Structure formats: C-alpha cells, structure tokens
Amino acid sequence: MKNTLITSLKGRSVFGGELLFDDCKISFRNDTGLFWLNIVVFGFLCLTNALSWHSHYNSTDLFDQIIYPLSVFICIFYIMITIIKYPTAKKMNNVEFKPENLKSVCITKTYFSINFTFKLQNSTQQKFKCKQDWKTDKLIAFLKKSEVELMYE
Structure with a gap:
C-alpha cells in the first residue's frame, strides 16, 4: 500500500x-487568482497615491514631493512585474x-x-x-x- x-x-x-x-x-x-488580486490592490494604491500627488502637486512639503511619486512608481513597477510573471505561473x-x-x-x-x-x-x-x-x-x-x-x- x-x-x-x-x-x-x-x-x-x-x-x-x-x-x-x-x-x-x-x-x-x-493560485493564479492571486495575481489578479495583486494587480487590483496595487492598482488601487497607485491610483490613490497618484490622485494625492496631483492634489498636492504645488506643495512644498518634502512628503508630498518625494513619497507620493515614489509610491506611484513602486506600485507601477510591482504591477508590471506581476503582469510579466503571470504567463509563466499560468503555464506552471x-x-x-x-x-x-x-x-x-x-x-x-x-x-x-x-x-x-x-x-x-x-x-x-x-x-x-x-x-x-x-x-x-x-x-x-x-x-x-x-x-x-x-x-x-
């Protein structure tokens, strides 16, 4: 047995x-559904940070000038990595x-x-x-x- x-x-x-x-x-x-969940969550974070960056565009605060753009670009980078790795994970x-x-x-x-x-x-x-x-x-x-x-x- x-x-x-x-x-x-x-x-x-x-x-x-x-x-x-x-x-x-x-x-x-x-779990290929986890890919889409990551894309949706980080897309939402990217959108909210981009809107905050836009509304505080003329601000002289260091947080508004550095952190908002940095977080937008990090979210976009993570979304791109997730999209690139999706076909390999789906094949596996x-x-x-x-x-x-x-x-x-x-x-x-x-x-x-x-x-x-x-x-x-x-x-x-x-x-x-x-x-x-x-x-x-x-x-x-x-x-x-x-x-x-x-x-x-």
Whole structure:
C-alpha cells in the first residue's frame, strides 16, 4: 500500500506557488487568482497615491514631493512585474508528472534556497525555487529512490 501523504514545498510565496509530491507523482500548483488580486490592490494604491500627488502637486512639503511619486512608481513597477510573471505561473499551474516521465533533475543550492529544474521526457522544463529545509531533502530522497538522474550545480 502506497503512502498517500502529500508534502508541499512553498516557493515564491507572493504568488502562492507550490510543489506537491507523494510517492507516485509530482505536481505544481499556483493560485493564479492571486495575481489578479495583486494587480487590483496595487492598482488601487497607485491610483490613490497618484490622485494625492496631483492634489498636492504645488506643495512644498518634502512628503508630498518625494513619497507620493515614489509610491506611484513602486506600485507601477510591482504591477508590471506581476503582469510579466503571470504567463509563466499560468503555464506552471496544474502540471503533474510521474518520476518515470523525468529525464533528469538539475539541483542548484544556494545559501538559503534551492532551485530545481525538472527536465521531462517530452523536452520541456519546469523550474521551481524554494527555501532549503527538511522538505527539500525529502524531495531529493524521493527522486533518488525513484532512480531519477540528479545533477548538482
């Protein structure tokens, strides 16, 4: 009887991405609705700060001259990053594969995080970055047990 416990690794928590694995498959999930929520919230913040900047345009106060424009540009920058990352997250959403479908897994460890690049038999790649802890060790042990080729960089 197979173990049905699913272990999840959280990666890039701003966008709610996670990697789930048990003893028979690996799957990726994203909350793509969270992207739109981020866009709406930061769009509203950008609009209110832009209106405040406009109403205090001739003010000599340092807060009105620096903070309002800075917050508008930061909100616009964050919205653009979110829009740019959305297609990648949508493509990664609800992808499932078994260890038999893996050609190799490239593992890159940094001081705090670990990057996984899953190379599938159909010549596609799935990338995932998360913090390094006991769950990542469990995933590496699962991949070794499944006899997947592991490459460390």
